[in-house]
Amino acid sequence: MDRRDSEKKRALSAFLVASARVGDRRAAGQLTLLHGDRIAAHAVRLLGDRDGARDIVQEAWVEILRGLPRLRDDHAFLPWALRITTRRVARDIRRRQAGRALASAYAAETDPTVPEDGPGASDAAKVRRAIARLPADQAATIALFYLDDLTVAEVATALDVPVGTVKTRLMHARRKLRDLLKGEDDEQT
Secondary structure, eight states, X not given: OOHHHHHHHHHHHHHHHHHHHTTOHHHHHHHHHHHHHHHHHHHHHHHSOHHHHHHHHHHHHXXXXXXXXXXXXXXXXXXXXXXXXXXXXXXXXXXXXXXXXXXXXXXXXXXXXXXXXXXXXXXHHHHHHHHHTSOHHHXXXXXXXXXXXXXXXXXXXXXXXXXXHHHHHHHHHHHHHHHHHHHHHHHHO
């Protein structure tokens, strides 16, 4: 998606948020269509369970739509909604497995934003395998930044961590990805 398309999508999203806030049910429905796949992919990445993520996303959408009147910046909807989803996933994990971290929750192969076929499919598959080997916090950060095209500040909001933490995770994840991809290339030669 180029910059202009991204700006148009953000403007449409802000319009739909403002409309939904004043009770426009069609706008709320369009908002869920516009961002539903991204929010679902985020939940799947964090939880690693498509069925469990579906339930969490439904609960998150209820909370998101109820919370719209409290959202101050219509343009900040997606990171705000992702943060709500992140918190819902964390609550679910704590409830199911007390004390267990998100370490194995990321499943890159479930990410619908990465092409499965076409000219770059083999490279995309290599990157997906490498991302799957990253720690969950780094994998989620990489996916939000590169695959979902969020800014560092938006990723920080979505993951409910400081901006500096996002930058650090990106730095470490890039280094690990480079090493993993280089190691995979070396094995093939």
